[in-house]
Amino acid sequence: MPNSQAIKENIPYLRRFARSLTGTQKSGDAYVRLLLEAAQSDRDLVAQMASGRVGLYGAFCKLQRSGTVAAIGETKAVPLQRQALLLTTMEDFSAAETGEILDVSASDVDTLVAEALAVIDGEGAARVLIIEDEPLISMQLEGLVEDLGHEVCGMAATRDQAVALAEAQGPSLVLADIQLADGSSGIDAVDDILGSANVPVVFITAYPERLLTGERSEPAFLVTKPFHEATVRAAISQALFFAT
Template sequence: MDATTEISKALPYLRRYARAMTGAQTSGDNYAAATLEAILSDRSALEGTSSVKVALFKTFHGIWSSSGATVEAEEDGPRRRAQDHLSRLTPNTREALLLHTVEEFSFAEVGEIMQIPETEAEELVGIARQEMADAVAGKVMIIEDESIIAMDIEALVTEMGHRVTGIARTHREAVELARAEMPDLILADIQLADNSSGIEAVNEVMTDLGRCPVIFITAFPERLLSGERKEPAFMIAKPYTQEQVRSAVSQAMFFSSTETLTT
């Protein structure tokens, strides 16, 4: 029963990680479902690991690696462009980066999940940070009503080589800002200054102007990872770390379109 409870707690974060790896909710959730089925059919996978959560992610990696670890192929379009980017990364660096900076596993746990030495896990994260920072630069719009957080995010993405098109505090400001200059990436809070929804603002931008990657920022990530509706491929929980923002921005820039929430 304890293991089942721990799996239930960790599953939303595995789904988040799987979606970030594939760039889409459907394919990510398929991997997460296969992982859960594997665990339920063979509970021995939970043995010999430092935690149930590590065991869950380790099982996912076995399935992910055996399947070829690729994004769904397209003749053209965003996923094909994502594949082109990913093919130029050093093998295993992206996985290690996400596990450490977004999912907050220690280097020892990353090594356990990926079945590599701890020192190699740390080295892969360092390589990934550099390669992904150098890979793509673009225009970023920030939707955030807290001035200090908005300024912090602006400084981080600017330092990474991206250009911030502006900061919106409300639904209306976000739509107007996007119409003035469509960004390559949107970083959006969920609850805005006028009590409007960042989700609704993003959906309106997408409807009017087309799709782009979105990273949602929220103090309540469990509300977005319920499995009851479309969910963000990229999501950061508050309070966040600078490394989480850098990693998520680099990841999202690899995908010129990701699935976003619908209201």
Template sequence: MNAVTQAELLRSLPPARRYARALTGSQTAGDGLVASALRGGLPPLPARLALYAGVTRLAPPPAPTPGGGASLSPRHRQLLLLTALEELSVADAATVVGVPLDVAETELAEARDALRRAAATEILVIEDEPIIAMDVRQLVEACGHRVVGVAASEAQAVRLAQQKRPRLILADVNLGAGGDGITAVNRIQRELKVPVIFVTAYPERLLTAEQVEPAFVISKPFEPLALAIATYQAVSSTVPLD
């Protein structure tokens, strides 16, 4: 264990859990990785980087990409998630995965190219703000995915999911007068086991460790690449059971 304080580790746990879940596609597996990293000892780095590095070291290899699409190597995924989802600099991401900066820069370029060629899927967007919904739709369609519906309310989301049977859901948490995105997803998943990415200005509602939590959480405002890599991870690391 390095010399970081317990308070520093506690502050670093939510982002480490988010990263671990995004790597594994599972709350349980991701949290298990964080726990194993803590038990196994962390490298002598600042708390947040040390936790990322501990998780990276223990992360299992990803499953094959469904549909035979372009595949990202484990390090490609790690570098993309660290820089796009966790917003680390390339230098810090290189430190976390244990490669020189020039190697990290080269592999990130390769990863972004592979991401553009990744397997596509059918997506339901749950978002009550029309402009944000349009932006999300344009982004995922630019990544090659097909949006099968855009729901602005809880009731509409449940109805569209039953009708369209999406393979991935992108959901806001706060739907204003239209209800709650978390409740909508819970209702949908009673019938349709499908991976979910929450795109929200309220990530703290989903990172409390007090309930079943999603594997993928992106904070608003988000970088397009962050949503693109989260979409790829959700499609390639989880298999819907409908």
């Protein structure tokens, strides 16, 4: 398979990581573009990026650590502990793979993740609005959010319900599905909510690649269905990290 095709297949998922690492679609996608531009004149970098997800993410993290990306604009620095947590949960890398990406040992990764979780355990509670049309998934998310020490301030299955609850309850975080019960869009519901409130949002979808094209307005924080508790936990914490 040509190098360009091998890289292309993994770029959407690198965008997901880059956005969660920087807190915005704009900054995350800008980092990815910078990496691709650098690869145009560096055959060794292309070979590394084409070797698989570990090589691609490793090249990205090395670039992100290099300090050569100031032109992208200021972003809140994410501690190495959080980077390790994102890689092992949202991106599903092993400790050994994460260590290779971050240039640390696998045992160091375990320590970093434990430190990140300790910080999360000490975070304050958020008021969470859940936008989800599947009752079982909605209840699962409700239990998960409450187990993490947050408060569910409302649960909506349609765009109109979501907007009304957001206005009435003033959530400090939104968890949103993409497709809703009446055929409406969770993205449209969130756009309506963000029109009058500045609140972090985590989207949950079975088709993440559709929202990782870099071609339109897309989420900064994205969880793939079926999801694991650790993944949702990391995504919630990262969204709140950038909201403070």
